[in-house]
Amino acid sequence: MAHQDELQTSCVIAGAGPAGLMLGFLLARAGVDVVVVEKHPDFLRDFRGDTIHPSTLEVMHELGLADEFLALPHTKAPKLSAEMGGRTVTIADFSRLPVRNRFIAFMPQWDFLTFLSTKAGQYPGFRLLMQAKVLDLVETDGRVAGLRVETPQGLVTIHAPLVVGADGRNSVVREKAGLEVESFGVPSEVLWMKLSRQPGDPDEVMGHAGPRQGLVLINRGDYWQCGYVVRKGTYTEIQAEGIAALRDRVREISPLAPERMDEIQSFDDVSLLTVRIDRLKRWWRPGLLCIGDAAHAMSPIGGVGVNLAIQDAVAAANILTRPLREGRLSETDLAAVEKRRLFPTRATQKLQLMMRSRRRKDEGDAERRKGPPAFIRGIARWPVLAHLAGRLIGLGFRMEHVRSR
Numbered sequence: 001m002a003h004q005d006e007l008q009t010s011c012v013i014a015g016a017g018p019a020g021l022m023l024g025f026l027l028a029r030a031g032v033d034v035v036v037v038e039k040h041p042d043f044l045r046d047f048r049g050d051t052i053h054p055s056t057l058e059v060m061h062e063l064g065l066a067d068e069f070l071a072l073p074h075t076k077a078p079k080l081s082a083e084m085g086g087r088t089v090t091i092a093d094f095s096r097l098p099v100r101n102r103f104i105a106f107m108p109q110w111d112f113l114t115f116l117s118t119k120a121g122q123y124p125g126f127r128l129l130m131q132a133k134v135l136d137l138v139e140t141d142g143r144v145a146g147l148r149v150e151t152p153q154g155l156v157t158i159h160a161p162l163v164v165g166a167d168g169r170n171s172v173v174r175e176k177a178g179l180e181v182e183s184f185g186v187p188s189e190v191l192w193m194k195l196s197r198q199p200g201d202p203d204e205v206m207g208h209a210g211p212r213q214g215l216v217l218i219n220r221g222d223y224w225q226c227g228y229v230v231r232k233g234t235y236t237e238i239q240a241e242g243i244a245a246l247r248d249r250v251r252e253i254s255p256l257a258p259e260r261m262d263e264i265q266s267f268d269d270v271s272l273l274t275v276r277i278d279r280l281k282r283w284w285r286p287g288l289l290c291i292g293d294a295a296h297a298m299s300p301i302g303g304v305g306v307n308l309a310i311q312d313a314v315a316a317a318n319i320l321t322r323p324l325r326e327g328r329l330s331e332t333d334l335a336a337v338e339k340r341r342l343f344p345t346r347a348t349q350k351l352q353l354m355m356r357s358r359r360r361k362d363e364g365d366a367e368r369r370k371g372p373p374a375f376i377r378g379i380a381r382w383p384v385l386a387h388l389a390g391r392l393i394g395l396g397f398r399m400e401h402v403r404s405r
Contacts, residue, residue, distance in 0.1 A: 005154060005155060005156055005157060006156070006157050006159070007035060007156060007158045008158075008160070009033045009034060009035045009127070009158060009159070009160045010032050010034060010160060010161065010162070010325075011024075011027055011034045011035075011160055011162045011163075011164060011320075011324055012034070012035045012036075012037065012146060012147050012158045012162070012163055012164070013035070013036045013037070013164040013166055014037055014147060014163070014164065014166060014167040014171075014172070015036075015037075015038065015167035015168060015173075015292075015294070016036050016037075016038035016043070016113065016117065016128060016130070017113070017166060017167075017168060017292065017293075018109075018112065018113070018116075018310055018313070019291045019292030019293075019294075020036050020038075020166035020167070020292070021036060021116040021117055021120060022059075022309075022313035022314070022317075023166065023291065023312075023313035023316055023317055024126055024128070025116055025120035025126070026313065026314065026402070027317055027321060027324065028123035028124075028125045028126035029063075029405060030317070030405045031125060031325060031405070032125060032321060032324045032325055033125040034125060034127070035127045035128075035158055035160070036126075036127070036128045037129045037134065037147065037149050037158070038128065038129070038130050038131075038132060039131065039132065039167075040130065040131070041130055041131045042110070042130070043109065043113040043114055043117075044110050050107060050108055050109050050112075050225075050303075050306075051104050051105075051106060051303030051304075051306060052074070052105040052106075052112065052307075053304070053306075053307040053393070053394050053396075054094055054097050054102060054104070054395060055099075055310070055311060055395045055396055056306070056307050056310045057069075057070075057099070057100070057101040058099045058100065058101070058399070058401075059314055059400070059401075059402060061100055061101070063402055065115075065119065066100070069115060070105065072107060072111050072115065073107070073111070073221070074107040075105070075106045075220065075221055076103040076104070077094075077104040077219070078093075078094055078095055078102060078103045079093045079094060079095070079386070080092040080104070083255060088202075089376070089379065090383065090386045091376055091379050091386060091389055092386055092389040092390040092394070093387050093389075093390040094390045094394045095390070096387050096390070097391060097394050099394075099395070104303065104394070106219065106220065109306070129156075131151055131152055132149040132150070132151045133149060133150045133151075134147055134148075134149055134167065134172045134173060134176075135148045135149060135155075136148045136176055137163065137173070137177060137288070138157060138159060142286065143285075143286040144163050144177065144285055144286065144287035145159060145160070145161070145163075145287055146159040146160050146163065147160075147163055147173075161327070162287060162289065162320070162324060162329055163288045163289075164291060164316070165177070165288065165289070165290040165294040166290075166313075167294055168293045168294060169276070169297035171290065171293070171294035173288070173290065173294060174280065174290050174294050174295075177285050177288050178285075179280050179281070179283070179285065179290065180280065180281045180282070181278050181279070181280055181281070182281055183276055183277065184279070184349060184353060185276075185353050186231070186232065187274060187275060187276040188229060188274075188275045188299070189229070189230050189232055189233075189234060189235050189272060189273065189274055190227045190228065190229050190230075190273040190275055190300055191228040191230065191238075191270050191271070192225065192226070192227055192228075192270070192271040192272075192273060193225075193226045193228070193264055193269060193270055194223050194224070194225060194226070194263075194269070195223060195224045195226055195260050195261070195263055195264075196222070196223050196224070196260070196263060197219070197220075197221070197222055197224055198256075198257070201256060202217070202255060203219065214228075214253070215228055215229070215250060215253050215254055216300075217254075217255070224256070226250070226254075227300065228246075228249070228250055232274065235272055239267060243264065243265070243266055246264065246267075246270070247262070247264060250264075273300070275300060277298060277349050277352060277353065278296065278297045279295070279297075279345060280294075280295050280296070282338070283295045283338040283341075284334035284337070286331055286334075288334075289320075289334045289338075291309065291312035291316055291337070291341075292305075292308070292309030292312055292313070295312065295338075295341075295345070296308070296345045296349065298348070298349065298352065299352045303393075304348055304393060304396065308344070308345065308348060308396065311341070311344065311396060311398070311399070312337075314400035314402055315337060315340045315341050315400045316337045317402075317403075318400065319337050320333055320334075321405075340398075341398075343397065344398040347397040348392075348396065348397060351392060
């Protein structure tokens, strides 16, 4: 195939992330010919969305893959906690969910993607092209009809009645398609770092709120993945102040021993993620559909991005498999995917904006800024809400189920 410059398939998917690979797997499983293209040579990138929620674990169970999947190295979080005023508060409890696996599995995303791609590769109709960078759309009479990609072997044109943009929050596909994006809330930044785990450290996934920032600690077994959440533009200020200033800022709100921050020796040990919440005004054009972060970028709050992407993929496969297999895909089918997934997307983004908000009408501005978001304060006051939060974070607002082939 390296010598070919023209390919024909039923569906070409840009992006071998969770949404793209899950959709490719489900389509191939149902007998649909599919090509997934990925610009990187491998899946090995740090600080990707590594949270596998109960909703995704349920999908893996429905596919008969849960036991094998959970044999991969991971850590379990049956609840999510936050520190408030010196005490630990459970902000999301998954113990009562009506599913088989009532926990979040923290697993390196490259393991998840390697697992999915290996399973998908067992079907003859699945092809994965790595180091295949999307250059442009193929269009015929106003309809998207394929992708032009650049590979180490040269240019390849992939013709398909359906192009799916699953290429993330900076989607080339949605840009080339001219789809309009609507943004919500104020962008923020997450500074990701690794710190060693030591005896006496907390066992749980923890959130810690400071006056204008927050810290998330994710237990990775032998180290902590730390996310320092600040307002957009703050990282530039911190860089100007120097690495010692970053260490001091994090020490103020970290439950770990102060000397642990000495492990961050330079800004080379820090990875910046700019966070924005946005959504396409329309997810499709004739011959093209966007799903996952390409359709709706999420905040890392609750780690829901990966799992919404998986739910999008399941819904898209349920709706599009038969029309693709029978060669009768229509705009109505593409609109049906958006209609199916629009409510849970809107509701999740609204919840994320609420979780970031510090507003409470009976407080002054200065007082609001002192503590954690109002959402967390509410759960601290009424602990029963932790089960509701567990359901919304763990399962989402609309769970999708894998249909039989």
